[in-house]
Amino acid sequence: MGASSTRNQKKSLAIVAQAEEVRAELTQLDADTLRQRARDSLGNQAELLAVLGEIAHRTLGFEPFAVQLQGVLRLIDGDVVHMATGEGKTLVGAMAAAAFGLQGKRVHMITVNDYLARRDAQWMGPMVEFLGLSVGWINADMPAEQRREAYRCDVVYGPVNEIGFDVLRDRQVTDPSALVQAPADVALIDEADSVLVDEALVPLVLAGSQPGSAPTGRITDVVRGLKEDEDFEVSEDRRTVFLNEEGADKVEAALGISSLYDDEHVGSTLVQVNLALHARALLIRDIHYLVRDGKVQLIDASRGRVADLQRWPDGLQAAVEAKEGLAVTEGGRILDTITIQALMGRYPMLCGMTGTAVEATDQLHQFYGLGVSVIERHRPLQRFDEADRIYATVAEKNAAIVQEIAAVHATGQPVLVGTHDVAESEGLAEALAERGIEVNVLNAKNDAEEARIIAEAGDLGRVTVSTQMAGRGTDIRLGGADEADHDQVATLGGLAVIGTARHRSSRLDNQLRGRAGRQGDPGLSVFFVSLEDDVVVSGGSGEQITAHPDPDTGMINQKRVHDFIGHCQRVTEGQLLEIHSQTWKYNKLLTDQREIIDERRQRLLEEPDYAWQDLAKRASDRAAELADLPEEIRWQAAREIMLFHLDDSWAEHLELMDDVRESIHLRAIAKETPLDEFHRIAVREFKELVQRAVDEAVESFKKVTIDHEGAHLADAGRARPSATWTYMVSDNPLAGSGNSVLKGIGAIFR
Structure with a gap:
């Protein structure tokens, strides 16, 4: 963050001090005068903060702290604000949004789920509306007309994935009146590190319906009978699996084929066998996915909840469904896709809030050019962060976790336990x-009860076991939601937070820790770690450490072992950053190409006769034949033809580049740089795409029937999909759990 951040902090504190002086004179103003004062204050930050503080007090009953005013100021200046859990980020974001709205800027308040979007819009709405600004929100089940109305508001709350899906759907319309979104000037992101870093490269997908393919029932049955280490091998990090010679022989014999590797089978049977094997060996029920209501539902590892719209790429999704004996869902041709990082790049201005921004400073600067401002706590932190308790094995560690929870619970002190997956949370609860x-259990199976369970987690004698706490969005108050027993719980030491393993990123550890010690309350946090945990195995791969457990407790107390655990976590963080950097280099060129397509699409939509003039120039005879049709019909027909071929060519380009990406690593064998080769192919194919789209549009213009009802594209076999659907592709379905996932899930706490 450096010296410039320090200067910004000093400047911010001085402005906040001035605002508090101005505030006293505002209390006597009537509503209309206060509103006018707000509009007149845009050139004076201290005055603006004072007015916003007074409006928050009148409309919401909140008295903003000085640190909250400082947070508002840093957001307005375009920073990511680091504010601890419980410091009132919701109010800070709403005040900043109101300030942007006063400047005539439309703001998208980016949340991580539907619940928070609706809650925050309704909760903070009165303050924003006091200023004559409109507030709306977006939910997954909202129809197009309601969405269109919401997007026209000055401040729009919405989940990041829904806003992205609306961008994709708008890229398919052929009439400007069908557009849902209105341009926004600012994206203000809650849980900014989760959205901008953890999920940055999650692709949001719009697909058009077409039959999917899956491993046949026969192949699934054959693979089910194979044995690990005998017929197939799994890599040490449990992210790849492959048949050995014995396994291949068994599969070939069972299927009655001579070789899986013959030309006739490599592109079909072998692919299906590998998908079935991947589903069988690497994807584990209740860790990577649930089966509920006859459907496979993926678990969002970064948030510990069901990812309703998320799925794996079609072949793998179908393989898991076949493995579980479920109906295989329809596949789909990908019509368009956008990563969350590219989605955020569409906004002229970004800013955000989170309790763990400092740990993501490098990524936020590298990928978005964003600075981080640390806002001090309103009251000093009273939480005690205990050193990790380290054990040799997962079994020893889990026994110690159960013992520790029982001991703390016996005192009446509330306990919040952070686990890494559904199976672990349920095993611990049992x-x-x-x-x-x-025990109150909060995981992907019951996240609908989330707000209630979290609100009660600070109650006297309460034990709450939860999967990932990031983005839960509800404060844990000591003594329960009404804080009735606050003082008694505080006397006992406040909320005790126990982590069952270190995460691959220290940010996630700190998000869990941050649930204790809210607003100066006492609290405790401690993480239990074993040398068999995934973060240790992965981060310490190839390294040896000698440990000497205490003979009585089984704990390992040597400093060098504690240092080694920290080293392993830093290694995994570095691995994640490198993966992000490399993946973005592949995605960036396609994002740039998408912008070129967008510009042409926008011109076709906005200029009524642009498509007609272009096609008439290239096929003047056909244009003359249609001269008697009304102008609007000719223009719309030409627009639909050009947009169809532009969109169709882009979908083909995405499909081709996806295939190239899958095999590009093989270029390294030929001493070529995979990334350079990918870029070379992408540039060459894109040039052909643009020309092909125009040429095919001209051909359709000449041949397709165009009459008073418009262009009959469907009759010529050029219909858009009859149905489209959206989903998120889980690019990294095997993101590691804290405990090694194949250590005996059924009895991990026995």
């Missing part, structure tokens, strides 16, 4: 139930 300890 182990505690056997000891007579009642």
Whole structure:
């Protein structure tokens, strides 16, 4: 962050101090005068903060702290604000949004889920509306007309994926009146590190319906009978699997074929066998996905909840469905896709808030050019962060976790346990139930009860077991939601947070820690770690460490082992950053090409006769034949033809580049640089795409029937898909859990 950040902080504190002086004189103003004062204050930051603070007090009953005013100021200046959990980020974001709205800028308040979008819009709406600004929100089940109305508001709250899906759907319309979104000037992002870093490269996808392909029932049955280490091998990090010679022989014999590697089978049977094997060996029920209501539902590892719209690429999704004996869902041709990082790049201005921005400073600067401003706590932190408790094995660690929870619970102190997956959370809950300890479980199976469970987590004697706490969006208050027993819980030491393993990123650890010690309350945090945990195995791959557990407790207390755990986590963080950097280099060129397509699409939509003039110039005879048709019909017919071929060519380009990407690593064998080769192919193919789209549009213009009803594209076999659907592709379905996932899930807490 450096010296410039320090200067910004000093400047911000001085402005906030001035605002607090101005504030006293505002309390006597009537509503109309206060509104006018707000409009007149745009050139004076201290005055603006004072007015916003007074409006927040009148409309919401909140008295903003000085640190909250400082947060508002840094957001207005375009930073990512680092504010601890419980410091009132929701109000800070709404005040900043109101300030942007006063400047005539439309703001998208980016949330991580539907619940928070609706809650925050309704909660903060009165303050924004006091200024004559409109507030709306977007939810997944909202029809197009309601969405269109919401997007016209000055401040729009919406989940990041829904806003992205609306961008993709708008890229398919052929009439400007069908557009849903209105341009926004600012994206203000809650849980900014989660959206901008953890999920930055998650592709949002719009697909058109077409039959999918899956491993046949026969192939799934054959693969189910194979044995690990005997018929197939799994890599040490459990991210890849492959048949060995014995396994290939068994599959060939069972299917009655001579060789999986013959030309007739390599592109079909072998692909299906590999998909079935991947689904069988690497994707584990209740860790990577759930089966609910006859459907496979992916678990969002970064948030510990069901990812309703997320799926794996079609072949793998179908393989898991076949493995579970479910109906294989329809596949789809990808019509368009956008990563969240590219989606955020569409906004002229970005800013955001999170409790763990400092740890993501490098990524935020490297990929978005964003600075981080640290806002101090309103009250000093009273939480005690205990050193990790390290054990040799997962079994020893899990026994110690159960023992520690029981001991803390016996005192009446509330306990929040952060686990890494559904199976672990349920195994722990069962182990505690056997000891007579009642547990509230929050995981992907019951995330609809999320707000209630979190609100109660600070209650006297409460034990809450949750998967990933990032983006939960509800404060844990000591003594329960109404804080009735606040003082008693505080006397006991406040909320005790226990982590069952280190995450691959220290940011996620700190998000969990941050649930304790809210607003100066006492609290405790401690992480349990074993040398068999994924973060240690992955980050310490190839390294040896000698440990000497205490003979009585089994704990490992040597400093060098603690240092080694920290080293392993830093290695995994570096790996994640490198993956992000490399993946973005592949995605960036396609994003730039998409912008060129967007510009042409926008011109075709906005200039009524642009498509007609272009096609008439290239096929003047056909244009003359249509001269008697009304002008609007000719223009719309030409527009639909050109847009169809532009969109169709782009979909083909995406499909081709996806195939290229899958095999580009083979270029390294020929001493070529895969990334350079990918770019060379992408540039060459894109040039051909543009010309092909125009040539095919001219051919259709000449041949397709065009009458008073418009262009009959469907009759010529050029219909758009009858149905489209959206989903998110899980590019990294095997993101590691804290505990090694194949260590005996059914009994991990026995």
